[in-house]
Amino acid sequence: MKKLLVLFSLAASITAMAQPSDYWPDSLRTVELQHVVVRVKEQSPKTNLYKFFTANKAAGTEDILARLPEISLVRRGNFGMEPTIRSFHSGQINLLLDGMKIHGACTDKMDPASIYIEPQNLKSIDVFTNGSGLMNGSSIGGSINMKLAEASCHDDSRFSGRFSSTYHTVSNGFTESLNLNYGAQKWAARLSGTYRKASNYRDGNGNKIGYSQYEKANFSGNFKYILSEYLSASADVLFDEGWNIGYAALPMDVGYAKARIGSLKLHYERPKQMLNKLQLKLYGNEVIHFMDDSQRPNLAIRMDMPGESRTFGALTEAQMQLAHHHSLLLKAEFSLTKLFASMTMYDNKTTPMYMLTWPHNNQAQTALSAEYSWQMDSLTKMQINSRIDYSAFRLTSEMGKDQFAVLGYPEASASFVLPSASVNLSRRFAKNFRAGITYTVNGRMPTASELYGFYLFSRFDGYDYIGAPDLKPETAHQAELSLQWQSKKLKLHTAGFVSNISNYISGKVEPAFQVMTPGANGVKIYRNTGTALMTGVEASVLFQPQPSWTLMTTLRYNEGRFETGDNLPMISPLKNVTSVKKTFENGWISAEAEFAAPQNKVSKPFGEQATGSYKLFHLRAGYQLTVWKKTIDLNGGLENILNEVYREHLDWGNIPRPGRNCYIQLAVSF
Amino acid sequence: MTKLFFVVLATSVTAMVVSCSKGTDNPAPAINYEKIAEGYVVGAGLKASIYSPSATLKTGYNKLYVALADSLSGASVTNASLSFLPMMDMQTMQHSAPVEAFGTADNTGLFSSAVLFTMPSGTMGSWTLRLNVQYSNKAGSFVTPIVINAADPATVKSFVSKADGKKYFIALIEPQKPKVGINDFELAVFQSASMMNFPADSSMTITADPQMPTMGHGSPNNINPVHVGKGHFKGKLNFTMTGLWHVNLKFYQQSAIADTANHFEINF
Numbered sequence: 058m059k060k061l062l063v064l065f066s067l068a069a070s071i072t073a074m075a076q077p078s079d080y081w082p083d084s085l086r087t088v089e090l091q092h093v094v095v096r097v098k099e100q101s102p103k104t105n106l107y108k109f110f111t112a113n114k115a116a117g118t119e120d121i122l123a124r125l126p127e128i129s130l131v132r133r134g135n136f137g138m139e140p141t142i143r144s145f146h147s148g149q150i151n152l153l154l155d156g157m158k159i160h161g162a163c164t165d166k167m168d169p170a171s172i173y174i175e176p177q178n179l180k181s182i183d184v185f186t187n188g189s190g191l192m193n194g195s196s197i198g199g200s201i202n203m204k205l206a207e208a209s210c211h212d213d214s215r216f217s218g219r220f221s222s223t224y225h226t227v228s229n230g231f232t233e234s235l236n237l238n239y240g241a242q243k244w245a246a247r248l249s250g251t252y253r254k255a256s257n258y259r260d261g262n263g264n265k266i267g268y269s270q271y272e273k274a275n276f277s278g279n280f281k282y283i284l285s286e287y288l289s290a291s292a293d294v295l296f297d298e299g300w301n302i303g304y305a306a307l308p309m310d311v312g313y314a315k316a317r318i319g320s321l322k323l324h325y326e327r328p329k330q331m332l333n334k335l336q337l338k339l340y341g342n343e344v345i346h347f348m349d350d351s352q353r354p355n356l357a358i359r360m361d362m363p364g365e366s367r368t369f370g371a372l373t374e375a376q377m378q379l380a381h382h383h384s385l386l387l388k389a390e391f392s393l394t395k396l397f398a399s400m401t402m403y404d405n406k407t408t409p410m411y412m413l414t415w416p417h418n419n420q421a422q423t424a425l426s427a428e429y430s431w432q433m434d435s436l437t438k439m440q441i442n443s444r445i446d447y448s449a450f451r452l453t454s455e456m457g458k459d460q461f462a463v464l465g466y467p468e469a470s471a472s473f474v475l476p477s478a479s480v481n482l483s484r485r486f487a488k489n490f491r492a493g494i495t496y497t498v499n500g501r502m503p504t505a506s507e508l509y510g511f512y513l514f515s516r517f518d519g520y521d522y523i524g525a526p527d528l529k530p531e532t533a534h535q536a537e538l539s540l541q542w543q544s545k546k547l548k549l550h551t552a553g554f555v556s557n558i559s560n561y562i563s564g565k566v567e568p569a570f571q572v573m574t575p576g577a578n579g580v581k582i583y584r585n586t587g588t589a590l591m592t593g594v595e596a597s598v599l600f601q602p603q604p605s606w607t608l609m610t611t612l613r614y615n616e617g618r619f620e621t622g623d624n625l626p627m628i629s630p631l632k633n634v635t636s637v638k639k640t641f642e643n644g645w646i647s648a649e650a651e652f653a654a655p656q657n658k659v660s661k662p663f664g665e666q667a668t669g670s671y672k673l674f675h676l677r678a679g680y681q682l683t684v685w686k687k688t689i690d691l692n693g694g695l696e697n698i699l700n701e702v703y704r705e706h707l708d709w710g711n712i713p714r715p716g717r718n719c720y721i722q723l724a725v726s727f
Numbered sequence: 728m729t730k731l732f733f734v735v736l737a738t739s740v741t742a743m744v745v746s747c748s749k750g751t752d753n754p755a756p757a758i759n760y761e762k763i764a765e766g767y768v769v770g771a772g773l774k775a776s777i778y779s780p781s782a783t784l785k786t787g788y789n790k791l792y793v794a795l796a797d798s799l800s801g802a803s804v805t806n807a808s809l810s811f812l813p814m815m816d817m818q819t820m821q822h823s824a825p826v827e828a829f830g831t832a833d834n835t836g837l838f839s840s841a842v843l844f845t846m847p848s849g850t851m852g853s854w855t856l857r858l859n860v861q862y863s864n865k866a867g868s869f870v871t872p873i874v875i876n877a878a879d880p881a882t883v884k885s886f887v888s889k890a891d892g893k894k895y896f897i898a899l900i901e902p903q904k905p906k907v908g909i910n911d912f913e914l915a916v917f918q919s920a921s922m923m924n925f926p927a928d929s930s931m932t933i934t935a936d937p938q939m940p941t942m943g944h945g946s947p948n949n950i951n952p953v954h955v956g957k958g959h960f961k962g963k964l965n966f967t968m969t970g971l972w973h974v975n976l977k978f979y980q981q982s983a984i985a986d987t988a989n990h991f992e993i994n995f
Binding site for chain 2: 358400402404406407408409410411412413456458459460462463464465511512569570571572573575
């Protein structure tokens with residue numbers, strides 16, 4: 058720990074003699090979603106690869122995330138899928154919205170922040186693996202930052218927009234979206250709205266999957282004002298309302314889920330100055346999530362499980378070019394998260410049974426982070442990231458404290474100091490070949506559920522989970538090697554990583570405790586259970602023999618083991634996605650194959666089931682035409698053409714994924 | 728402005744002091760309790776007032792308070808010795824109930840005791856409560872009819888011990904105000920030695936297991952009640968949620984099972 062503090066201060070002091078560079082970290086993946094956006098920084102060559110996936114404008118945020126080789130989604134329903142990075146679960150990664158923390162309000166993780174964002178609200182998704190995510194938060198699995206679309210200014214005041222309508226046959230699902238932009242010279246406003254409705258989908262056998270329906274509406278607005286040549290101010294608001302959301306793999310559904318998100322930002326940018334970028338952001342968000350089983354038949358006892366989450370935060374970021382080849386990014390952030398979730402059970406005969414599943418609790422977090430980049434010579438770059446986090450958790454209600462007193466924790470407060478650091482070295486060894494290594498020492502705080510969860514039932518292993526306020530943070534030593542080969546026609550990238558995790562947080566069976574959920578297998582209490590080792594590789598090939606032909610293929614493999622030799626649960630198996638795309642003057646057509654190997658390396662202590670392999674084939678196409686000076690996009694596709702009955706390994710509850718789906722989208726831009 | 732503020736402040740402080748001192752002059756005792764009976768202790772020259780924490784008495788363990796006053800001067804009397812004798816008249820038979828001995832008067836002049844009413848008043852019979860007082864070589868008593876309502880859920884249980892064949896009464900004293908979390912748990916155990924004699928019993932070893940009957944689960948880390956004196960047993964009960972709980976009880980006498988069939992219901 059002391060060592061890390063030294064490293065941190067070292068990183069800060071080295072930067073005093075630094076210089077500018079347009080270095081972009083190796084382990085960052087960016088998905089560009091809107092062609093209007095031009096990034097200031099030079100993109101990593103492999104970034105182009107991800108643009109490939111976004112050709113399908115009918116895709117939802119989850120569809121886009123699912124294509125990234127680093128990301129797998131934990132699926133509990135047809136909606137609200139939880140992203141994981143390299144099989145690191147949601148507690149081990151950070152999922153941010155434009156740098157803002159949003160804590161889900163569901164004790165069953167049914168509401169990752171990604172569900173509140175529609176693709177048309179998104180500018181890009183940045184996926185950071187390993188140490189490159191340190192600027193976004195202390196985590197051992199990396200981070201995902203979803204950037205919101207911004208209003209664009211125009212010298213000649215201009216009104217523009219896009220309307221699209223999409224239909225999916227498999228779920229009889231509609232998506233209607235509209236976005237409008239008004240750009241003047243000094244200011245701009247962007248409004249967007251999306252409505253989605255899907256019924257129960259059919260699997261490959263043609264069976265309807267009950268409780269897979271959902272309905273939601275999303276509204277977002279961005280207002281930007283140019284204060285001076287270098288300074289701009291902007292405000293964002295986002296409202297998301299979901300209702301009647303089925304969770305096929307869970308015993309409960311979501312009656313409604315509401316998110317209210319707002320932020321104010323001041324942005325200063327002046328190239329070729331020492332301080333070339335400065336940003337200040339204030340934000341707040343509120344998530345209200347109401348889980349119930351009112352739609353499920355024949356239950357002796359009815360249950361409601363509402364949850365609420367509120368976060369307020371501030372962050373400031375400064376980008377400095379200290380000297381010709383030295384640059385420094387500094388960030389300070391503060392956030393306060395208030396959480397609360399309860400459960401009420403009714404049996405019509407006795408007093409309603411009420412308890413706090415997340416007793417009212419506060420998490421205050423303060424962090425300082427620095428990223429120092431040094432172009433050592435024309436071939437070699439170095440980047441040092443460092444971060445220190447202080448966070449304090451406490452219970453704020455008497456009832457919550459009383460509940461934890463039962464477990465032997467009368468105060469149940471916890472605080473953590475977490476230093477992290479990462480060093481990346483990359484060097485070009487030949488004209489087209491570059492290699493990089495990254496070493497990271499980092500950690501993550503226990504989650505609210507791991508600290509304060511009170512008999513939270515997990516359908517995954519059938520245990521009731523109880524938190525432990527005396528948990529230690531998980532810490533990890535991680536190494537990553539990445540190799541790139543890049544020519545005009547061929548771009549290859551491969552990365553391998555090893556992560557040794559200490560104080561791994563996992564549920565331990567507590568035989569003395571009785572289950573609270575009828576039919577549960579037992580009670581587990583979160584404990585630091587020793588060390589675990591996670592390893593994996595990713596590879597991608599982008600081949601463009603001619604400008605109009607593209608072949609893209611990605612491969613990923615992960616493994617995870619406890620020190621006892623038992624496999625970690627929820628590890629994605631080998632997966633390959635291959636696409637061929639041909640572009641024409643007014644359109645494109647693509648054929649895609651997805652292949653996943655069986656996963657037999659399952660966790661015995663968790664009673665995890667093995668999953669079989671699957672093969673999927675998709676055909677997609679797009680056509681663009683201009684009518685009355687308006688651009689009309691027609692997109693369509695046939696997904697899971699062979700009607701494969703399949704599930705991914707991370708899917709809960711043996712629920713098959715959708716069978717053959719035909720979608721069609723009509724979009725008008727004006 | 729500032730001057731005015733101080734004048735107002737001084738006035739209000741004075742008003743508060745005056746009202747406070749007025750209160751301490753008044754010796755009216757037992758304002759926190761409900762008066763359930765009042766009358767002359769014939770033969771002792773005293774007037775007795777009996778108080779209870781609630782206006783209605785229920786089956787189970789009832790704390791009772793007595794204030795005595797000289798029947799002529801009305802002055803408070805605190806140097807007397809008292810005892811209760813509750814009596815259930817069932818026409819064909821009569822029986823009493825477990826009673827706890829009075830102590831000395833507290834600083835408000837109140838004597839306290841407790842009576843475990845084992846059945847409600849009704850068609851089966853009716854209760855009277857006799858207060859016996861000895862005061863400066865005089866002895867007298869005051870008898871009052873009282874109405875005992877049935878507590879629901881029940882807070883008194885009885886069983887015949889499988890170990891010694893004797894009958895025991897069990898009273899639930901705490902929790903009075905159950906909450907989610909750790910609750911004080913207190914029981915009192917009395918042996919039914921005869922129709923008139925119910926000595927406190929310390930021979931039992933007790934285990935308690937709170938369970939939610941509708942859910943089929945219990946709670947962790949409960950502390951079994953242990954004897955703390957005069958037949959009272961204290962422990963801790965943990966409730967993890969609101970609702971109906973059954974506190975299942977097992978009684979042992981020198982490791983032989985006395986009774987395992989009883990529970991108290993706690994519903995909140």
